[in-house]
Amino acid sequence: MIVRRYQQPIVNYVGRMVRERELALDISQDVFLKAYAGLASYRPQFKFSTWLFKVASNYMIDYWRKKKIATVSLDRAPDYGEEERPIQVAAGGPSVARQYELAELRGRLEAAIGTLPVALRELFVWRHVNGLSYEEMAEIKGIPVGTVKNRVFQAKEMLKTKLEERP
Amino acid sequence: MRCLAPDRIYAYLDGDLSEPERLAVQAHLAECGACRTAVAERRLLAEAADGLAPIAVPDDFAASVAARLPWAKALEAARKPILLRPAAWAAAFVVLALAGAGGMLLTGASLPELVRAASRFLWGNIEGLASFLAKSAAYAAVGARVLGRLMGQIFEGFRVLTSLIGPEIQLAALAAALILAGAGFALWRRRAPHGERP
Numbered sequence: 001m002i003v004r005r006y007q008q009p010i011v012n013y014v015g016r017m018v019r020e021r022e023l024a025l026d027i028s029q030d031v032f033l034k035a036y037a038g039l040a041s042y043r044p045q046f047k048f049s050t051w052l053f054k055v056a057s058n059y060m061i062d063y064w065r066k067k068k069i070a071t072v073s074l075d076r077a078p079d080y081g082e083e084e085r086p087i088q089v090a091a092g093g094p095s096v097a098r099q100y101e102l103a104e105l106r107g108r109l110e111a112a113i114g115t116l117p118v119a120l121r122e123l124f125v126w127r128h129v130n131g132l133s134y135e136e137m138a139e140i141k142g143i144p145v146g147t148v149k150n151r152v153f154q155a156k157e158m159l160k161t162k163l164e165e166r167p
Numbered sequence: 168m169r170c171l172a173p174d175r176i177y178a179y180l181d182g183d184l185s186e187p188e189r190l191a192v193q194a195h196l197a198e199c200g201a202c203r204t205a206v207a208e209r210r211l212l213a214e215a216a217d218g219l220a221p222i223a224v225p226d227d228f229a230a231s232v233a234a235r236l237p238w239a240k241a242l243e244a245a246r247k248p249i250l251l252r253p254a255a256w257a258a259a260f261v262v263l264a265l266a267g268a269g270g271m272l273l274t275g276a277s278l279p280e281l282v283r284a285a286s287r288f289l290w291g292n293i294e295g296l297a298s299f300l301a302k303s304a305a306y307a308a309v310g311a312r313v314l315g316r317l318m319g320q321i322f323e324g325f326r327v328l329t330s331l332i333g334p335e336i337q338l339a340a341l342a343a344a345l346i347l348a349g350a351g352f353a354l355w356r357r358r359a360p361h362g363e364r365p
Binding site: 028153 | 173174177181183208209211212213214215216217218219220221222223224226229231232233235236237305
């Protein structure tokens with residue numbers, strides 16, 4: 001069954017977006033129901049997982065809209081604000097490797113992902129949690145591959161900045 | 168070479184650089200400690216992100232989704248007895264109301280007269296149905312008695328026949344009957360179209 005096959009990636013994606021497991025499970029169910037209702041729009045020449053993530057992404061856009069949480073347009077560079085500007089590499093700066101063990105880093109990373117702007121968080125989760133390729137992400141969002149790469153890089157720089165802050 | 172910008176580092180880590188570019192970056196890293204740290208930090212971040220734990224999905228997740236599918240709801244509704252369905256009651260009420268209004272308009276009769284006529288019609292049909300069922304039951308009882316006697320005669324015939332012939336002949340007859348039945352079944356299967364039951 002399609003649900004069994006894709007439930008884990010969809011829940012992983014939605015869970016990292018809303019950061020609440022029960023809510024993520026409810027939304028994931030809705031995503032599968034929406035996919036079922038829209039199966040006629042699926043074209044077999046594309047990967048089913050790509051199409052399913054597109055359905056999930058559209059659902060999340062509606063969700064944020066209802067929650068009145070602003071999403072960052074992917075057509076322009078996000079406004080980071082003064083404190084969230086991507087860092088530049090500087091000699092002698094605090095090293096993540098020195099400060100955290102990997103396990104602890106993952107714990108802090110989970111929290112830091114939640115601080116990312118929604119549009120960047122989505123791309124970061126797709127790339128590193130769901131393992132989607134840049135090309136797949138570009139297809140889902142309907143934007144150039146280069147833009148996707150740039151946004152993922154920006155998300156990583158923002159996370160790095162967040163992780164370098166004192167706990 | 169100048170120090171590496173973050174996008175250059177990510178391109179290097181993602182393997183997106185051409186061979187000359189990659190060699191140039193490696194040469195720079197060999198002599199720049201700050202860039203080595205910058206690369207190591209981003210590599211560690213990517214490694215940590217790639218290993219984030221999956222969110223636990225309950226075993227009944229797929230079943231919960233299936234239960235919410237439209238056809239599952241329709242199936243559930245279809246399983247419910249008709250008397251427990253509010254829609255059926257509503258439909259019956261609407262039909263009765265329309266029939267009553269139509270009857271009053273067409274015949275000019277009052278509502279009590281219509282109710283009386285409808286109940287006469289209804290009871291007449293129930294009476295006819297009851298009479299039909301009673302007769303059917305009587306015929307069925309007669310048929311069962313006849314069938315029972317016929318079966319008794321057949322069994323009696325078999326009993327007489329088996330007392331007249333020896334057990335070897337009985338065994339041979341049974342084997343022959345089984346072989347004939349098997350051959351008949353095989354022939355029936357061969358004639359049946361592939362994948363279909365005749």
